[in-house]
Amino acid sequence: APTPTPVPAFASVPASASARANSLVPLTDLFAERLLLADKVAAAKYGTDKPIDDPERERQILDDVSARAVALGLDPEAVSAVFRDQIEANKLVQRGLYARWDAHPEQRPTERPDLVKEVRPQLDRITTQVLAELRETSALRAGRSCAPRLTVAAARSAYGHELDLLHLEGLARALPSVCAGR
Numbered sequence: 001a002p003t004p005t006p007v008p009a010f011a012s013v014p015a016s017a018s019a020r021a022n023s024l025v026p027l028t029d030l031f032a033e034r035l036l037l038a039d040k041v042a043a044a045k046y047g048t049d050k051p052i053d054d055p056e057r058e059r060q061i062l063d064d065v066s067a068r069a070v071a072l073g074l075d076p077e078a079v080s081a082v083f084r085d086q087i088e089a090n091k092l093v094q095r096g097l098y099a100r101w102d103a104h105p106e107q108r109p110t111e112r113p114d115l116v117k118e119v120r121p122q123l124d125r126i127t128t129q130v131l132a133e134l135r136e137t138s139a140l141r142a143g144r145s146c147a148p149r150l151t152v153a154a155a156r157s158a159y160g161h162e163l164d165l166l167h168l169e170g171l172a173r174a175l176p177s178v179c180a181g182r
């Protein structure tokens, strides 16, 4: 009987060969999950003196993802742009929630989660997953099919996560840099 060809260990496969994902849905699912966490972020800050915008935290995230992009063989500028969009999308949702809670006090959150101990670690886990998915989809994102696939993927993720109008607006804001990563 013929001996099966040995499968090379993952570590020996070049980055380009592992960038084989054929769908952007895992990526847009992560964007949707990150946007749903904006509710917890806003609940952590609403009624406190902590502003929605935290430029120092944003800088830390962007520096971190740029460095990790290089380690993954990705363009740090392109990866940084994707995360800048995630941050803008998140703040868009937070502002929308503030407006909703100002206008409808009965909808205000009844609990205040701990931003640093609870919510940011959840955001950080998504960051790691997004980086892995960006690597996995790098070939796909460089191709002609990226824009139409992204539209379809986002629609699926919005439906799957039952996003309301505000979070749908957030998801739209999260997308513009995805296909620019060549």
Ligand SMILES: C=C(O[C@@H]1C=C(C(=O)O)C=C[C@H]1O)C(=O)O
Binding pocket: 041, 052, 053, 054, 055, 057, 058, 061, 086, 087, 088, 090, 091, 120, 123
């Ligand atoms: C999510 C937060 O709010 C804002 C949005 C951020 C993000 O999307 O990562 C980071 C800092 C803040 O400007 C936060 O403070 O953690």
